[in-house]
Amino acid sequence: MKHKLKIKICGMKFDIQKISDLLPDFIGFIFYPNSPRFVGFDFVIPKLKNKILKTGVFVNESEENILKMKKKNKLDFIQLHGMESPFYCERLFQKGLNLIKVFRINDFFDFKKIIDYVPFCTYFLFDSDTIYYGGSGQKFCWKKLHEYTFQVPFFLSGGIGIQDFDKIQNFYHSEIFGIDINSKFEFFPGKKDDIKLKTFIKKIKKL
């Protein structure tokens, strides 16, 4: 690993200030109406601790709406969790947005299809390929990521829970940047378990 792994807590809806006290590097908010973690398009993100980076998660959303949300909430990153094309990413990139493009991985995923996204994305995020766009709580086979050879750093995601710590510790990839956690740290959608999060973050930060 080139650096300390970053932590991104995603799908926040409740107790935002309390969770920001745990000092994750990124906090994500879901701007996708079909998600149980949808915060609503009128949502105003409360002031977060320190330099926690605010990420807006969108699924096949209009460019206009993304720009509106970015401006309203001063989003540091835009996570695109749907079928957004390289052309669409290019347009947002040209407007100065920092992008995290998500790819849903299965055993047959062809990493060559990522190449056209490379110039426009700050990070990639690898999630599991399920019937849902995200927040499925399902894991994919991380070994598959050894086929990823581009140099855009990535977040590892998809059903990661506290019990995965040893697996994370033993996983090596030169481009892994951070761990994205969501549904496995919840009492119910959007309400995170601060004790579990605290334990996990402490362990990851010690790596």
Ligand SMILES: O=C(O)c1ccccc1N[C@@H]1O[C@H](COP(=O)(O)O)[C@@H](O)[C@H]1O
């Ligand atoms: O959490 C959601 O409801 C969601 C809905 C639509 C797109 C993305 C969503 N969440 C993201 O999914 C991944 C994996 O989450 P999980 O650990 O499997 O629960 C994560 O990046 C969430 O931000």
